[in-house]
Amino acid sequence: MRDDAPNFIKDSADKKIASAVRQEINGGKRVVDLPFLLSSGGREHEIRRILSGMEFTLSSPLMPHSEILKWLSEQIDAGHRQLADGAAQKCRSFH
Incomplete structure (x- = not known):
């Protein structure tokens, strides 16, 4: 709850x-x-x-648990990669 x-x-x-x-x-x-x-x-x-x-x-x-903290870190890194990939694609589409 x-x-x-x-x-x-x-x-x-x-x-x-x-x-x-x-x-x-x-x-x-x-x-x-x-x-x-x-x-x-x-x-x-x-x-x-x-x-x-x-x-x-x-x-x-x-x-705190090392595996959950590891998972969260991996999720954040994946999100950063997606943002970077999306930004790169937008830049290419403007050219």
Whole structure:
């Protein structure tokens, strides 16, 4: 869920998350929460609050991770190449 979602959406989602986790725990299962978090310092604190009193494992954020940083760098380089190629094509079309 987005951090900037309206409170009524966050509240509804929080209740659904807590209910689903509680149901799995009550069924004897171990819960591992794998939210798609790019960085720390935000939503994971909310997840811990929502699931307080329950036993669960929370995954780490995706960043900083050397492979993601490598991928981002590759994407930026590819974008620069596309911009350069596009600029070169425009220059050729004016001649």
